[in-house]
Amino acid sequence: MIGRCPPAESRSHAFILFRRFPPKAPMSDLFATIRQSVLTAVNAAVPGLPPEIAARVEVTTTRDPAHGDMATNAAMVCAKAARLPPAKLAATIAEALRADPAIAEASVAGPGFVNLRLDPGVFRAIVPAILAAGEAFGDATTGTGTRVNVEYVSANPTGPMHIGHCRGAVVGDALANLLAKAGFEVVKEYYINDAGAQVTALAWAAYWRYLQAIGTPMTEEAFAAAVPGGLQYGGDYLVPIGEALARDHGEALAGPHRTIAEGTQMWLDTVRDFTIDAMMRAIREDLALLGVHPDVYSSERAMVASGAVDAVIGKLHTDGLIYDGVLEPPKGKTPDDWEPRPQTLFRATNFGDDVDRPLRKSDGSNTYFANDIAYHNDKISRKFDILIDVLGADHGGYVPRMKAAVRAVSHDSTKFEAVLCQIVHIVRGGQPVRMSKRAGTYVALRDLLEEVGRDAVRFTMLFRKADAQMEFDLDQAIAQTRENPAFYVQYAHARCRSVLRMALETLPAAELTSEALARVPLDNLTDDADTALLRRLATWPRTVEAAAIAREPHRIAFFLYDLAGDFHMLWNRGRDDSTLRFLQAGKPEETRARLALVAATAIVIRSGLRVMGVEPVEEMR
RNA sequence: GCGCCCUUAGCUCAGGUGGAUAGAGCAACAGCCUUCUAAGCUGUGGGUCGCUGGUUCGAGUCCAGCAGGGCGCGCCA
Numbered sequence: 114m115i116g117r118c119p120p121a122e123s124r125s126h127a128f129i130l131f132r133r134f135p136p137k138a139p140m141s142d143l144f145a146t147i148r149q150s151v152l153t154a155v156n157a158a159v160p161g162l163p164p165e166i167a168a169r170v171e172v173t174t175t176r177d178p179a180h181g182d183m184a185t186n187a188a189m190v191c192a193k194a195a196r197l198p199p200a201k202l203a204a205t206i207a208e209a210l211r212a213d214p215a216i217a218e219a220s221v222a223g224p225g226f227v228n229l230r231l232d233p234g235v236f237r238a239i240v241p242a243i244l245a246a247g248e249a250f251g252d253a254t255t256g257t258g259t260r261v262n263v264e265y266v267s268a269n270p271t272g273p274m275h276i277g278h279c280r281g282a283v284v285g286d287a288l289a290n291l292l293a294k295a296g297f298e299v300v301k302e303y304y305i306n307d308a309g310a311q312v313t314a315l316a317w318a319a320y321w322r323y324l325q326a327i328g329t330p331m332t333e334e335a336f337a338a339a340v341p342g343g344l345q346y347g348g349d350y351l352v353p354i355g356e357a358l359a360r361d362h363g364e365a366l367a368g369p370h371r372t373i374a375e376g377t378q379m380w381l382d383t384v385r386d387f388t389i390d391a392m393m394r395a396i397r398e399d400l401a402l403l404g405v406h407p408d409v410y411s412s413e414r415a416m417v418a419s420g421a422v423d424a425v426i427g428k429l430h431t432d433g434l435i436y437d438g439v440l441e442p443p444k445g446k447t448p449d450d451w452e453p454r455p456q457t458l459f460r461a462t463n464f465g466d467d468v469d470r471p472l473r474k475s476d477g478s479n480t481y482f483a484n485d486i487a488y489h490n491d492k493i494s495r496k497f498d499i500l501i502d503v504l505g506a507d508h509g510g511y512v513p514r515m516k517a518a519v520r521a522v523s524h525d526s527t528k529f530e531a532v533l534c535q536i537v538h539i540v541r542g543g544q545p546v547r548m549s550k551r552a553g554t555y556v557a558l559r560d561l562l563e564e565v566g567r568d569a570v571r572f573t574m575l576f577r578k579a580d581a582q583m584e585f586d587l588d589q590a591i592a593q594t595r596e597n598p599a600f601y602v603q604y605a606h607a608r609c610r611s612v613l614r615m616a617l618e619t620l621p622a623a624e625l626t627s628e629a630l631a632r633v634p635l636d637n638l639t640d641d642a643d644t645a646l647l648r649r650l651a652t653w654p655r656t657v658e659a660a661a662i663a664r665e666p667h668r669i670a671f672f673l674y675d676l677a678g679d680f681h682m683l684w685n686r687g688r689d690d691s692t693l694r695f696l697q698a699g700k701p702e703e704t705r706a707r708l709a710l711v712a713a714t715a716i717v718i719r720s721g722l723r724v725m726g727v728e729p730v731e732e733m734r
Numbered sequence: 735g736c737g738c739c740c741u742u743a744g745c746u747c748a749g750g751u752g753g754a755u756a757g758a759g760c761a762a763c764a765g766c767c768u769u770c771u772a773a774g775c776u777g778u779g780g781g782u783c784g785c786u787g788g789u790u791c792g793a794g795u796c797c798a799g800c801a802g803g804g805c806g807c808g809c810c811a
Contacts, residue, residue: 176754180754269811443807482811510806510807580739582804596760684770
């Protein structure tokens with residue numbers, strides 16, 4: 114039904130519909146393992162414990178290492194069902210857990226926590242597990258068997274990409290990667306809004322440049338006065354398109370008298386097609402520079418032409434969800450030109466929206482919403498379980514009606530979710546960098562990438578919650594210091610790789626493969642900094658899972674920042690205490706143990722950066 | 735007027751869906767560079783989590799109200 118443009122550049126993966134990571138390695142989440150032990154103990158202490166209560170049992174890290182390695186709320190959660198005071202139940206659970214060889218110590222604390230200290234070997238075992246699984250370590254099965262479509266960017270093809278598009282592009286891309294790592298079958302999709310009045314205005318603007326190119330210039334004012342809607346896209350980027358039109362068509366598009374009204378229909382389609390193609394090429398290039406490569410491009414115009422919109426409206430009509438009616442004006446804010454008007458309406462209120470929503474404009478054409486229903490219906494027909502739209506926060510009011518539409522069209526079989534991205538304010542040295550669409554001084558994505566670099570752009574965009582406003586400090590994004598999280602994390606990876614390279618000078622390569630390092634005894638990893646790093650590595654699988662469930666890729670960025678901090682800390686400890694250095698002259702056994710930890714750290718950093726679409730660099734220059 | 739999002743250290747922001755004494759970076763203060771990479775490191779100070787109530791063993795987190803900021807509110811996308 115929908116037109117899918119072939120990718121501009123031939124990339125093999127553009128045709129891979131589903132991204133999958135290798136199958137999950139067994140027993141990757143230490144917390145899940147320990148939680149099982151806790152549940153076993155709880156079920157023994159409280160026979161017949163309802164499953165919904167057991168589901169609330171958590172095993173978490175402790176905030177304070179003095180409390181042990183992990184803590185569980187089991188006794189407090191189950192106390193009521195057990196008809197026991199939390200402390201007493203906790204004591205019973207703790208007693209049972211002491212029998213577990215993985216648990217070195219179990220004690221009752223506070224209002225009924227059970228604090229657990231694990232056998233040190235349990236944490237160390239995370240290292241060979243990582244080395245064996247490689248970057249697949251942390252893959253989850255949360256999404257196994259669930260098909261997700263992530264639609265993002267979806268900019269109007271009316272100009273090059275600018276900073277306003279960037280956050281959604283990066284967040285959507287990373288979210289899709291994250292969901293894939295959590296086991297979902299994911300399609301990345303770009304919806305080309307090439308059907309509305311915007312692209313007609315674009316065609317007019319390109320035509321203006323065309324007239325200039327063939328030597329019939331009109332002033333901006335004269336042209337704006339002569340065309341419907343005025344000149345909406347005055348940016349220079351259309352100059353080459355006007356020139357290209359002139360090359361291809363000579364003066365044929367201008368008509369004998371070269372007036373605007375003359376022969377409009379003749380050239381409008383030609384110019385529009387040509388311009389949209391050129392814009393989409395530019396957008397794809399910009400996206401590629403940002404590291405974004407959608408699997409599927411869907412064209413709104415092709416979809417409309419296919420009759421899909423009328424079809425879906427017909428379907429809704431059959432279901433009794435369409436009627437002609439008159440909407441009330443919004444209370445407290447009646448537009449000046451308000452007049453009651455019968456419209457074709459969709460019963461969105463049947464599905465939780467505030468008001469029913471119009472599907473046709475007064476001129477009989479479809480609203481954007483009508484087209485979007487058809488588009489989402491197309492996605493539904495492609496058998497997704499979940500549709501996720503990554504949208505700008507200014508589309509927040511649009512979400513309930515889209516949710517209603519997806520419920521209606523899919524008969525509740527498909528879930529619709531929206532991830533909203535707030536505005537990004539660009540600042541330099543604390544001063545805002547002003548942007549104005551009218552003046553054409555939007556910060557172009559390409560300029561931003563040139564100045565800051567792809568990795569720093571992506572990392573910075575992901576180093577905040579998507580729905581929080583963000584200040585993007587250009588100086589900070591370029592800085593080669595800890596202030597710049599992209600640098601800080603990449604530097605940690607580069608340090609890992611650097612140590613491993615250097616190790617090759619004293620140890621045979623065969624002893625430094627993942628397989629060889631996975632067999633090394635790790636008993637000498639006893640420093641607090643070692644332990645902190647091991648503990649952090651152990652939380653990677655649950656971080657992935659929780660971030661995927663919450664649809665929050667920024668958690669990956671924060672995890673990596675913390676992990677890098679742990680690694681740098683350990684590195685720096687080697688300055689004061691030479692026995693903590695990774696390369697120990699004359700002590701190959703200890704060196705290999707430390708290198709195993711380093712190699713595991715590098716793998717997890719790489720795996721996290723991969724989700725974010727940031728390059729794990731081998732060295733810093 | 736209504737709806738959604740937001741309000742956490744001087745600044746920029748986390749806070750894993752209700753857990754223990756609320757964290758990080760920057761800035762400030764005090765120390766530290768002959769070193770596997772000082773592109774820094776260690777330590778200290780810094781808080782009525784906007785305000786007021788409520789729910790319960792327990793609230794930054796959930797609920798209600800209020801104040802302040804952002805976004806949206808029929809034929810824009």
